[in-house]
Amino acid sequence: xxxxxxxxxxxxxxxxxxxxxxxxxxxxxxxxxxxxxxxxxxxxxxxxxxxxxxxxxxxxxxxxxxxxxxxxxxxxxxxxxxxxxxxxxxxxxxxxxxxxxxxxxxxxxxxxxxxxxxxxxxxxxxxxxxxxxxxxxxxxxxxxxxxxxxxxxxxxxxxxxxxxxxxxxxxxxxxxxxxxxxxxxxxxxxxxxxxxxxxxxxxxxxxxxxxxxxxxxxxxxxxxxxxxxxxxxxxxxxxxxxxxxxxxxxxxxxxxxxxxxxxxxxxxxxxxxxxxxxxxxxxxxxxxxxxxxxxxxxxxxxxxxxxxxxxxxxxxxxxxxxxxxxxxxxxxxxxxxxxxxxxxxxxxxxxxxxxxxxxxxxxxxxxxxxxxxxxxxxxxxxxxxxxxxxxxxxxxxxxxxxxxxxxxxxxxxxxxxxxxxxxxxxxxxxxxxxxxxxxxxxxxxxxxxxxxxxxxxxxxxxxxxxxxxxxxxxxxxxxxxxxxxxxxxxxxxxxxxxxxxxxxxxxxxxxxxxxxxxxxxxxxxxxxxxxxxxxxxxxxxxxxxxxxxxxxxxxxxxxxxxxxxxxxxxxxxxxxxxxxxxxxxxxxxxxxxxxxxxxxxxxxxxxxxxxxxxxxxxxxxxxxxxxxxxxxxxxxxxxxxxxxxxxxxxxxxxxxxxxxxxxxxxxxxxxxxxxxxxxxxxxxxxxxxxxxxxxxxxxxxxxxxxxxxxxxxxxxxxxxxxxxxxxxxxxx
Amino acid sequence: xxxxxxxxxxxxxxxxxxxxxxxxxxxxxxxxxxxxxxxxxxxxxxxxxxxxxxxxxxxxxxxxxxxxxxxxxxxxxxxxxxxxxxxxxxxxxxxxxxxxxxxxxxxxxxxxxxxxxxxxxxxxxxxxxxxxxxxxxxxxxxxxxxxxxxxxxxxxxxxxxxxxxxxxx
Numbered sequence: 048x049x050x051x052x053x054x055x056x057x058x059x060x061x062x063x064x065x066x067x068x069x070x071x072x073x074x075x076x077x078x079x080x081x082x083x084x085x086x087x088x089x090x091x092x093x094x095x096x097x098x099x100x101x102x103x104x105x106x107x108x109x110x111x112x113x114x115x116x117x118x119x120x121x122x123x124x125x126x127x128x129x130x131x132x133x134x135x136x137x138x139x140x141x142x143x144x145x146x147x148x149x150x151x152x153x154x155x156x157x158x159x160x161x162x163x164x165x166x167x168x169x170x171x172x173x174x175x176x177x178x179x180x181x182x183x184x185x186x187x188x189x190x191x192x193x194x195x196x197x198x199x200x201x202x203x204x205x206x207x208x209x210x211x212x213x214x215x216x217x218x219x220x221x222x223x224x225x226x227x228x229x230x231x232x233x234x235x236x237x238x239x240x241x242x243x244x245x246x247x248x249x250x251x252x253x254x255x256x257x258x259x260x261x262x263x264x265x266x267x268x269x270x271x272x273x274x275x276x277x278x279x280x281x282x283x284x285x286x287x288x289x290x291x292x293x294x295x296x297x298x299x300x301x302x303x304x305x306x307x308x309x310x311x312x313x314x315x316x317x318x319x320x321x322x323x324x325x326x327x328x329x330x331x332x333x334x335x336x337x338x339x340x341x342x343x344x345x346x347x348x349x350x351x352x353x354x355x356x357x358x359x360x361x362x363x364x365x366x367x368x369x370x371x372x373x374x375x376x377x378x379x380x381x382x383x384x385x386x387x388x389x390x391x392x393x394x395x396x397x398x399x400x401x402x403x404x405x406x407x408x409x410x411x412x413x414x415x416x417x418x419x420x421x422x423x424x425x426x427x428x429x430x431x432x433x434x435x436x437x438x439x440x441x442x443x444x445x446x447x448x449x450x451x452x453x454x455x456x457x458x459x460x461x462x463x464x465x466x467x468x469x470x471x472x473x474x475x476x477x478x479x480x481x482x483x484x485x486x487x488x489x490x491x492x493x494x495x496x497x498x499x500x501x502x503x504x505x506x507x508x509x510x511x512x513x514x515x516x517x518x519x520x521x522x523x524x525x526x527x528x529x530x531x532x533x534x535x536x537x538x539x540x541x542x543x544x545x546x547x548x549x550x551x552x553x554x555x556x557x558x559x560x561x562x563x564x565x566x567x568x569x570x571x572x573x574x575x576x577x578x579x580x581x582x583x584x585x586x587x588x589x590x591x592x593x594x595x596x597x598x599x600x601x602x603x604x605x606x607x608x609x610x611x612x613x614x615x616x617x618x619x620x621x622x623x624x625x626x627x628x629x630x631x632x633x634x635x636x637x638x639x640x641x642x643x644x645x646x647x648x649x650x651x652x653x654x655x656x657x658x659x660x661x662x663x664x665x666x667x668x669x670x671x672x673x674x675x676x677x678x679x680x681x682x683x684x685x686x687x688x689x690x691x692x693x694x695x696x697x698x699x700x701x702x703x704x705x706x707x708x709x710x711x712x713x714x715x716x717x718x719x720x721x722x723x724x725x726x727x728x729x730x731x732x733x734x735x736x737x738x739x740x741x742x743x744x745x746x747x748x749x750x751x752x753x754x755x756x757x758x759x760x761x762x763x764x765x766x767x768x769x770x771x772x773x774x775x776x777x778x779x
Numbered sequence: 780x781x782x783x784x785x786x787x788x789x790x791x792x793x794x795x796x797x798x799x800x801x802x803x804x805x806x807x808x809x810x811x812x813x814x815x816x817x818x819x820x821x822x823x824x825x826x827x828x829x830x831x832x833x834x835x836x837x838x839x840x841x842x843x844x845x846x847x848x849x850x851x852x853x854x855x856x857x858x859x860x861x862x863x864x865x866x867x868x869x870x871x872x873x874x875x876x877x878x879x880x881x882x883x884x885x886x887x888x889x890x891x892x893x894x895x896x897x898x899x900x901x902x903x904x905x906x907x908x909x910x911x912x913x914x915x916x917x918x919x920x921x922x923x924x925x926x927x928x929x930x931x932x933x934x935x936x937x938x939x940x941x942x943x944x945x946x947x948x
Contacts, residue, residue, distance in 0.1 A: 101931070108881075108883075111881075112881060115881075139880060139910060142909065142910035142911045143880055143881050143910060143940060145910075145911040146910060146911050146912065146913050146939075146940065149911065149912070149913075150849060150913075
């Protein structure tokens with residue numbers, strides 16, 4: 048996967064390089080082209096600047112005028128025509144020639160032409176000839192006298208002038224032609240250069256296009272391979288996730304596996320402690336129990352961490368009495384503190400602004416317990432102070448818990464490692480004090496999940512102060528006071544018929560031991576199937592149901608028991624489980640379980656369960672008494688009637704009621720068959736009146752119920768059944 | 780006597796025909812420009828319009844200071860507008876053939892006269908021009924007003940030593 052990605056990456060990089068080079072080259076070419084074009088345009092501009100009178104034309108005109116002057120004079124002399132018109136024409140011709148000389152001298156021609164020394168010399172010669180004739184022509188113009196004798200040599204001189212101008216014309220023509228050819232060659236060269244540049248540029252663009260195409264192609268390929276890689280990564284991630292989940296599952300299972308025997312150990316130890324033992328053994332048993340407890344805590348921590356790592360940290364917000372939580376937590380660790388020679392002090396205001404807050408009591412207790420345990424662990428013969436106070440700021444209010452000890456303290460390096468998983472301040476700590484190194488991490492996660500903050504201040508050798516703050520949300524609901532009576536050990540428990548469903552023999556023994564200790568009647572079964580059978584045969588007051596069992600688990604058994612019960616009174620079923628996750632809890636509720644108790648089950652837990660169940664039962668009995676009361680009304684009525692009418696009369700009344708009732712029922716059936724509801728109603732009214740007059744309240748009530756709507760063949764049959772049943776009972 | 784009668788009749792005709800009222804005077808001095816055409820509104824001699832220097836200088840004129848390829852430095856040219864001269868002659872047509880003393884000629888579209896302030900320069904730097912100085916008339920485009928005129932196309936039309944103009948359709 049990476050090989051293909053890398054190769055496509057290389058291709059892209061190479062292509063990018065090539066593109067860059069080509070782009071640079073194109074830019075250079077373009078600049079060259081621009082330079083060339085500016086050069087051409089500059090040349091053209093100078094050409095424009097040099098818009099001048101055409102030199103060749105001027106020289107040609109000069110030559111022509113010279114020839115015409117010579118021609119006019121020659122013709123005049125030859126034809127001897129000296130009229131004023133021809134003389135004037137001759138003057139004009141000279142003037143024109145003169146102006147032409149001026150033009151040659153004054154007019155701006157191509158610089159090159161002007162700078163040509165040969166041209167200059169020739170023009171000077173011509174000029175001197177022409178200027179030499181000015182006097183003669185001026186005199187001619189002034190006097191109009193033409194002397195052929197004077198003009199004949201001039202004619203000859205003009206002949207020379209003509210040859211001079213002709214020579215100039217030829218020379219000029221050659222020069223101009225050469226210039227033109229040179230200029231053309233120069234322009235051609237420039238054009239050629241431009242053409243080359245353009246060709247190169249086109250080549251560049253073509254190559255550029257090709258490279259870009261290749262680049263695009265490789266980008267597409269790279270995209271595809273990246274996609275593939277991302278898919279692979281995704282798969283790998285899923286695999287890792289699955290692995291992680293398997294690990295969590297493994298940890299949960301391991302936790303369960305470890306906790307089951309641990310429960311047995313703890314339970315047995317607790318049971319043993321209840322029996323009279325010699326002091327040496329009693330101390331040993333206590334050690335077993337303490338160590339077991341510690342082991343349980345470690346396991347719970349690891350399981351908690353596994354849950355946190357999996358993002359499954361559940362926070363259950365409830366109304367919590369802070370004082371109760373704090374006090375009970377301190378009580379839990381007081382023994383341990385005393386063992387280390389530590390004193391525990393609780394500092395909190397007499398009254399809280401809000402004694403009942405919304406938070407998770409279990410998690411709060413867990414964090415407090417952890418921090419207190421740490422403080423106790425690292426302090427000997429010192430004081431551990433737990434202070435609680437409310438902090439009000441403008442934005443929010445919070446509850447601050449602070450646990451200070453006078454223990455060994457932590458140095459700065461150690462402080463950095465705190466709150467990181469599996470880290471303890473140093474290895475020696477681990478050796479000396481033990482622990483998973485997970486406690487503070489778990490605390491931090493919990494507090495953060497509760498939207499709080501946790502921190503520590505400590506100096507080596509001067510004790511530590513751990514603190515945390517949780518948002519103070521005043522609870523709207525009062526806390527249930529169920530826990531309040533929990534500790535009332537002196538109360539005598541009702542004796543219940545309890546079905547214990549537990550596959551593990553040791554756990555069975557422990558639970559039976561506890562229950563016997565609490566004077567309960569216990570039936571023990573080993574799995575779900577047996578439990579279902581037992582529940583069908585016998586009525587129990589309470590079922591304690593293990594969750595994981597061979598053959599049939601607790602969930603399935605509960606479901607079947609609930610099905611068998613149908614509409615009858617439901618027997619309370621309490622689930623007992625080692626893995627008390629939210630999911631399990633939901634499963635239990637769905638199956639129809641009444642309650643939920645996480646393992647290990649202690650004597651105290653059992654006491655609370657039985658006590659609660661006893662209370663519920665006595666309430667139900669009170670309801671039964673009420674039912675009996677309605678039976679009593681019959682007896683009272685009977686006594687009343689007998690007192691008034693004499694004995695035996697009631698029996699007669701009763702039998703005649705039942706006779707009438709049979710007739711009334713027949714009438715009812717008939718009325719219903721014809722949909723005559725009015726007659727039916729009347730009949731029921733009669734039935735009700737008769738029944739209540741002899742104290743048969745149940746029949747009266749049922750009749751009234753039928754009248755108020757539920758009138759059908761079935762309900763009539765039910766009424767008939769009730770009547771038949773009572774008749775039999777009273778006859779007996 | 781006859782001439783006088785002719786003048787009188789001409790004057791009468793001029794009264795009757797307003798167009799003839801603007802008929803050209805006959806040139807008193809040396810004729811320096813002759814305009815000929817198939818038909819002229821105001822001919823003065825033999826169906827042509829002939830002008831001497833004062834006649835030309837009496838027409839609407841302009842003066843422009845400019846550089847030309849044929850002069851050194853800035854030169855001030857002044858003279859009647861070509862269109863004023865054509866109007867004075869009553870010439871109509873599309874093409875003007877400007878003919879020089881040396882029989883050089885250039886064809887000039889009449890638009891050059893109508894749209895451009897082209898003049899028939901009679902003076903350069905205030906002096907009349909002799910034939911030796913490209914006189915007596917020099918067709919000067921307004922190079923001072925419009926630099927785009929400064930090219931060979933207009934140079935070739937800038938005829939000097941002008942002696943006559945032929946107007947054709």
